[in-house]
């Protein structure tokens with residue numbers, strides 16, 4: 171599997187230097203450093219942003235800013251990424267990372283709980299959203315953000331295979347696995363959207379609003 175990963179990374183667009191640096195520093199300094207989207211998923215996020223010619227992107231869960239910078243890179247001229255991060259200890263680092271990028275000026279950082287902030291985005295219409303926050307609240311965040319997505323817009327939901335644990339019965343105290351399973355079981359019944367799961371990294375559900 172490692173061979174395949176290395177092969178893929180050698181045959182896709184290279185990771186920009188700043189993103190390499192953010193990835194390296196995240197691994198060196200942060201707890202849960204594997205939360206970064208990383209090279210492969212990051213290039214996928216740029217590609218999808220360009221493919222749908224997104225002008226407005228909403229992200230829930232910024233962490234160290236890797237994925238927000240990928241969306242900003244793929245945006246149409248004049249576009250904006252709104253990213254929400256609940257952990258205020260990440261604010262200075264996020265602002266510094268965005269400032270260092272030629273695309274950082276396109277990013278609006280909102281510090282706070284997406285559960286509170288998303289409903290306050292009135293009359294907003296986004297082309298693309300990325301749901302990448304605490305798994306326990308996935309369904310709640312999804313319900314809040316779907317009305318803010320334009321018809322034909324895309325919602326990407328990260329970690330929907332959850333280390334492969336979704337295929338097995340979860341222990342009653344394994345709240346994250348149960349929440350991801352519950353999310354997946356609800357999305358498949360949601361007639362407002364079309365959906366596919368891509369086995370990219372930890373699973374990305376690709377949802378299109380009808």
Ligand SMILES: C[S@@+](CC[C@H](N)C(=O)[O-])C[C@H]1O[C@@H](n2cnc3c(N)ncnc32)[C@H](O)[C@@H]1O
Pocket residue numbers: 205206207208230231232233234235236237238254255256257282283284285302303304307
């Ligand atoms: C998986 S990381 C995000 C990784 C980032 N999207 C990337 O790919 O580089 C999840 C982040 O979501 C944040 N988060 C969790 N719950 C949240 C909430 N309710 N509102 C906003 N951010 C939240 C966490 O603090 C954490 O930084």
